[in-house]
Amino acid sequence: MTQFTPFLSLAGGMLIGLSAVLLMASHGRIAGMTGILSAILPPLSSDWPWRAAFLAGAVAAPALIVALSADNIGFASSTPTPWLIAGGLIVGVGVYFGSGCTSGHGVCGLARRSPRSIVATGVFMASTAATVFVIRHVLGVF
Amino acid sequence: MQKVLVAGLIGLLFGTGIAISGMANPAKVLNFFDFAGTWDPSLAFVMGAALLVTALGYRLVLRRSAPLFDKGFHLPTARRIDLPLVAGAMLFGVGWGITGFCPGGAIPALGLAELDAFVFVASMIGGIVLARSTRLALAGRASAQSA
Structure with a gap:
């Protein structure tokens, strides 16, 4: 069980949206984690430093919240390590060929009403739900 | 320099949103x-907000002729709904459903110093x-054959 957090989730979603708008206004770029991350992997994109800074900021934020406040950021992962490794590989291959993930397609792409992003988001939301159903209710593995 | 610094601040905003949401x-x-x-509808609020x-912000921003640090906006130009898009999205969902990590969630999770986040991100990078x-x-092989 995880607690339903409508207000924190709304506020967090608004910040994610604000960062997407600001990145478009300043750099003229889509705030998609797949694209930003891929560009700092070899072969390096020539325009990598701002992307590295974005990623560093994204990693630093939760650490700062935990350090500066009494609140903990909820985290629980119960996926066995071999599944976690396999899942990571599958996500990496999938977002590369699918040209994006939840941030790039699901937020920025849908906001632009891009037909490719609408299709991609529909497909990955459905396959995620199907996978969770199979793992939890058909196989019952974890 | 300014361009890099501003990107870092925007990343901080993104990571804060991911973490509290x-x-x-x-x-x-x-x-x-x-x-x-054990359904928890919270994420619908994240994605909706x-x-x-x-959508509202892009409408204002894209009305301008250029962003602050560049000569123009870099918007995706691909239009075709092809096999890599659909198969890639499908695979991504399978991996997201197995692990609960998507790239935008996993990168900020590194800041929580949780081992599972590091294992996931390392193998995701391997996959990319x-x-x-x-x-x-x-x-390369296709162009060698046609040459």
């Missing part, structure tokens, strides 16, 4: 997709590098 928490993500079990703010070298190798 619950997107960095695999258990919360998986529960959102578990309609038949993010989408609304982005593998996919990219496969595509480049296939493209």
Whole structure:
């Protein structure tokens, strides 16, 4: 069980949206984690430093919240390590060929009403739900 | 320099949004997709709010002739709904459903110093590098054949 957090989730979603708008206004770029991350992997994109800074900021934020406040950021992962490794590989291959993930397609792409992003988001939301159903209710593995 | 600094601040904003919304928490993500079990609708609020703010903000921003640090906006130009898009999205969903991590959630989760986030991100990077070298190798072979 995880607690339903409508207000924190709304506020967090608004910040994610604000960062997407600001990145478009300043750099003229889509705030998609797949694209930003891929560009700092070899072969390096020539325009990598701002992307590295974005990623560093994204990693630093939760650490700062935990350090500066009494609140903990909820985290629980119960996926066995071999599944976690396999899942990571599958996500990496999938977002590369699918040209994006939840941030790039699901937020920025849908906001632009891009037909490719609408299709991609529909497909990955459905396959995620199907996978969770199979793992939890058909196989019952974890 | 300014361009890099501003990107860092925007990343900080993104990571804060991911962290407080619950997107960095695999258990919360998986529960959102578990309609038949321990359903937690929170993530609908995350995506709804993010989408609304982005759609409204883009409308204002894209009316300008250029962004602050560049000569023009870099918007995706691909239009075709092809096999890599659909198959890639499908695979991504399978991996997201197994682990509860998507790239945008997993990168900020590194800041929580949780081992599972590091294991996931390392193998996801492996997957991206593998996919990219496969595509480049296939493209290389195709151009060698046609030459």
